[in-house]
Amino acid sequence: MISVQNVHKSFGDLEVLKGVSLDVPNGEVLSVIGGSGSGKSTLLYCINAIETINSGKILVDDVDVHSKDTNKDKLRQKLGMVFQHFNAFPHMTVLENAALAPRIVKKMSKEEAIEIAKKELEHVGLGDKFDVYPTRMSGGQQQRLAIARALAMKPDFMLLDEVTSALDPELVGEVLDTLRLLADEGMTMICVTHEMGFARDVSDRVAYFHQGVIAEIGEAKQVITEPQNPLTQKFLSKVR
Amino acid sequence: MEYEFHWNIVFQKMPELLSGAFVTLHVSVLAMLLGIVIAILLAIAKMNNSKPFCYVATVWVEIARNTPALFQIYMAYFGLGAFGIHLSPYVAVLSALVFINAGYLTETFRGGFQSIPSTQYSASKSLGMTSIQTYRYIILPQMLRRIYHPMTNQFVWSILMSSLGILVGMSELSGTTQRLQSLSFRTLEFFIVAAVMYFIITKLVLFGASLLSRRLFKGEI
Ligand SMILES: Nc1ncnc2c1ncn2[C@@H]1O[C@H](COP(=O)(O)OP(=O)(O)OP(=O)(O)O)[C@@H](O)[C@H]1O
Ligand SMILES: [Mg+2]
Numbered sequence: 001m002i003s004v005q006n007v008h009k010s011f012g013d014l015e016v017l018k019g020v021s022l023d024v025p026n027g028e029v030l031s032v033i034g035g036s037g038s039g040k041s042t043l044l045y046c047i048n049a050i051e052t053i054n055s056g057k058i059l060v061d062d063v064d065v066h067s068k069d070t071n072k073d074k075l076r077q078k079l080g081m082v083f084q085h086f087n088a089f090p091h092m093t094v095l096e097n098a099a100l101a102p103r104i105v106k107k108m109s110k111e112e113a114i115e116i117a118k119k120e121l122e123h124v125g126l127g128d129k130f131d132v133y134p135t136r137m138s139g140g141q142q143q144r145l146a147i148a149r150a151l152a153m154k155p156d157f158m159l160l161d162e163v164t165s166a167l168d169p170e171l172v173g174e175v176l177d178t179l180r181l182l183a184d185e186g187m188t189m190i191c192v193t194h195e196m197g198f199a200r201d202v203s204d205r206v207a208y209f210h211q212g213v214i215a216e217i218g219e220a221k222q223v224i225t226e227p228q229n230p231l232t233q234k235f236l237s238k239v240r
Numbered sequence: 241m242e243y244e245f246h247w248n249i250v251f252q253k254m255p256e257l258l259s260g261a262f263v264t265l266h267v268s269v270l271a272m273l274l275g276i277v278i279a280i281l282l283a284i285a286k287m288n289n290s291k292p293f294c295y296v297a298t299v300w301v302e303i304a305r306n307t308p309a310l311f312q313i314y315m316a317y318f319g320l321g322a323f324g325i326h327l328s329p330y331v332a333v334l335s336a337l338v339f340i341n342a343g344y345l346t347e348t349f350r351g352g353f354q355s356i357p358s359t360q361y362s363a364s365k366s367l368g369m370t371s372i373q374t375y376r377y378i379i380l381p382q383m384l385r386r387i388y389h390p391m392t393n394q395f396v397w398s399i400l401m402s403s404l405g406i407l408v409g410m411s412e413l414s415g416t417t418q419r420l421q422s423l424s425f426r427t428l429e430f431f432i433v434a435a436v437m438y439f440i441i442t443k444l445v446l447f448g449a450s451l452l453s454r455r456l457f458k459g460e461i
Contacts (some may be wrong), residue, residue: 048366050362050365050366073368073369073370074368075368076365076366076367076368077367077368079366080366081366083359083362083363083366085359087357087359087360087362087363089360089363089364089378089382090382091381091382091385091457100367100377101364101367101368101369104369104373104377105367105368105369105373146363149367150366150367153367153368
């Protein structure tokens with residue numbers, strides 16, 4: 001379980017998270033929606049300790065993420081993350097991209113790492129791309145590679161930050177299908193997304209972020225189709 | 241009156257020319273290696289913004305890049321000599337080349353380093369890699385690809401610039417050529433052969449570098 005407890009986070013004078021609390025139980029898919037600059041990405045970065053927090057607490061399986069005693073590198077092995085911007089390692093083949101972390105972080109043998117990497121690449125539909133360099137692939141393929149690379153670490157949670165928003169419209173579908181597959185397999189996920197259809201159909205709950213607080217959170221269909229908070233209503237009427 | 245070429249004398253002196261060429265390579269390789277080590281330190285100093293170090297690095301880079309190599313060599317040989325520090329021609333030329341190489345390579349390294357997008361760091365961090373692993377497997381390999389060609393060019397430049405050793409009586413290829421031609425008066429022959437030798441050396445270096453790069457960098461970027 002991921003538990004976010006009254007988290008405050010500022011960049012200099014700018015307070016980006018103003019007391020965010022959130023529990024994501026195992027097996028749940030939570031979509032996070034909200035306007036640009038409302039703090040959605042920052043929350044994900046705080047959950048896997050790429051960013052620090054000013055106050056509050058974040059627990060991942062009861063481990064205090066921001067405690068001095070927590071080994072952050074170790075913790076991040078549990079949290080797979082995929083970013084908005086493509087960030088495959090361009091000097092490695094697709095297979096090497098996916099096999100690297102299992103080998104050097106989890107200290108698996110080369111054979112084991114390659115086996116897991118191949119399995120996850122096939123999982124996301126890249127079984128025919130092992131020896132290709134990522135710069136030769138489409139954006140959709142690069143994002144699926146990023147997902148497979150994260151999955152190869154066998155994470156307990158996946159954090160996905162607008163993984164489709166840098167894609168050409170015709171490539172969005174293949175990446176969303178991959179996420180849907182993960183959801184069906186029971187992966188616990190927090191997806192920051194602008195895809196309202198995805199949020200409605202695939203996630204269990206949806207949280208609407210507004211200026212650093214969660215303005216509304218609830219069952220997915222209900223938040224997307226019958227939002228209670230006027231701010232959510234206004235936001236959804238604009239993105240539709 | 242037409243110039244009559246006499247090549248015999250040049251071929252008799254070939255062993256001396258070859259040993260001159262060896263000194264040329266020797267001083268260039270050394271200047272490159274020392275230049276790389278110092279440039280790494282200067283680039284770190286420049287990027288760390290730690291005031292005194294950053295200042296030294298900036299002055300070094302600016303002087304090295306904006307004054308003639310001839311001037312550097314004169315300063316190392318005659319300039320220091322005026323203060324009672326007498327360097328041998330070899331050491332004077334070596335120091336000047338190291339000084340310039342370090343200056344140019346500092347900017348090459350800094351640019352290479354800054355050209356790696358920050359998303360590469362967050363990606364490897366999110367996979368649980370330590371900082372050392374991130375540099376070892378992600379940052380440095382990409383950086384090396386980007387600085388490889390500028391470094392090769394700098395090496396070739398060092399080889400050619402070491403010919404300024406002629407001015408302080410160093411016995412590298414040009415200095416040796418100068419001495420031999422003045423003894424034999426076959427000026428043109430000696431300098432043509434020397435030029436051909438420089439050409440062959442630099443071509444061999446470039447060829448070797450491109451072979452090596454094909455082995456080192458299988459990926460594309
Ligand atoms: N490293 C940083 N330094 C300073 N300010 C930052 C930094 N990262 C984010 N911010 C600021 O924090 C605010 C929230 O950013 P964040 O990226 O979390 O928003 P977001 O909800 O993900 O928006 P978007 O939908 O545009 O991705 C923005 O105003 C942004 O400019
Ligand atoms: Mg964002």
